[in-house]
Amino acid sequence: MDVEALRTFVAVAEAGQFQAAADALGISQQAVSKRIATLERHLAVTLLVRTPRGSRPSRDGQVLLPHARKVVAAVEQAERSVRPGGRPLRIDVLHRRIAPARAVHRFYRARPGTALDVVTLSDENAAQAAQAVLEGTVDASFRALPVDQVPAGISAERLLNAPLELLVGPGHPFADAPWVRPADLAGHRIWIPGIRPGTEWAAFYRALSGAFGLSIDALGPHFGDDALMDALADSDSSATLVGRGDRYRWPRSHALRRIPLRRPTPVYPHLLLSRTGDRHPVLTALRDQLRTSGPRLPDDAWVPDGLDH
Template identity: 55%
Template sequence: MVFRAPRTLSWTGLSRGARLTIDGQAFVPHARALLRAEERAAASVRPGHRALRVDVLGRRLSTAGLLRGFHRAHPEVELDVVTLLRADTAVDAVRDGTIDATFRAVPLPGGPLPDGVEAVPVLDEPLHLCTGPAHKFAAAHAVTPSRLAGHRIWMPGNAQGTEWAAYYDALAAAFGLTIDTIGPDFGVEPLLDAIADSPTPATFVGERTPLVWPVGHDLRRIPLRDPTPVYPHCLLWRTDNPHPALTALRDHLAATRPRLTEGETWTPATPAGAYAVRLRPT
């Protein structure tokens, strides 16, 4: 950024020195303010000095709730919250230092994590079945995943090549389910509208994913049991990232990680050699 003083900015010579003209005195405070703004702008993108920048994939997902919990515990830490759709984009941003961390499901589709990028589990989120009031399982206290075989599970947001689509593909294969991804993805609200109005489709949502719907929808969230499928949220970061708040974030997530104590759980089995990840044990 280059500042050019107006031609009226000049100095009046005096026997004991020089002083700004009246125009110059009017100009200098504004120039100083612009210089301070330039310094703040540069610091906002300088690793180690800018706010801690974390990708949560979606601001209405449970990982955003994890970050809000960290903010409540550490209000002194400046945060930049970003949402990146693709896992490869997020991992590249972590590797390049554009962001400091990302929440993703590991293993990721498409290959191993880059050298120097590490992952640690932070939340195994149980799945719920979301149905309308006329659905066969609407009154159930819990449902075994295998009982959903033959029922339409509608998830138009499962874009191929994403880690959540890979997870649900593995879930469908493990329990003989049919997950329908056909149709435009208009977002959560239109999906819930369609489920509320029909006895046929249902969808999966995470236990900690907040959903809000009109009272008349009378939607149901039904836990899955025996086993409980859990979505494996992990935090990914670059091991040599110098940001001083990154350690505080990892420590907070480790200390507050929920523990599953009821029954058996299910996560996608990883075939030998399918993925190579550096997953830090907990």
């Protein structure tokens, strides 16, 4: 059954005149007549009775009318649900402690009530996250994806840069340093448990290690951030790397220190991946805010080759 014919039938039944229905639908009176005639032939009944004052539903038309209204309403609801802005923007922030989640939270605080669905595809690598965007599982994702690996149909824009910092306990040799050069970390144990092979962050830290001669230890089970904070507080040799602004908490007695890295400043580059041509208004607003108010890239920033979009 033709939904547009049903919509036209409802319009005529409610307006009482073919011309009034045509005006409401933005079509010609001739088109209205043609749609009604087609519907009546399909159902093999007369739906409208012509009178000197217009048209009214026949007995069969009266029976059909409530069902037609429900069908038209359901179709309109379905159309609204997938129009840009008709549903919440579903966005992957990878991890709720790090820069993308913080940036999206700032965006939401600036626009309370914005329709957002924030998820973390932490078990997916960058290629898998990009595929999820292509398939529509999510609308957007923050990932460090090399430019030559961005698939067709995906737009990627580097909108969020996370400078790295050294996180150490109070007994570490760098605990009181105002800042540290990456090269100064050579020979010191940098412990980042939980790095999984094949992920974009594994590739980033491999490039970082090679560029500055660092020893990054990913061995051992990862018992969570709290356990990592406990281990750093008790160690005078272990350190880890975190993004500036990443949200980690620890007991005050741990006295952990965040030490900036400079000359150069290693930066983890988060690209915003979205389907090419996606016009969701929340995505547009988020992209605009990150362009205008995102953290400024340090003058001495270091980013691995292929990620310096």
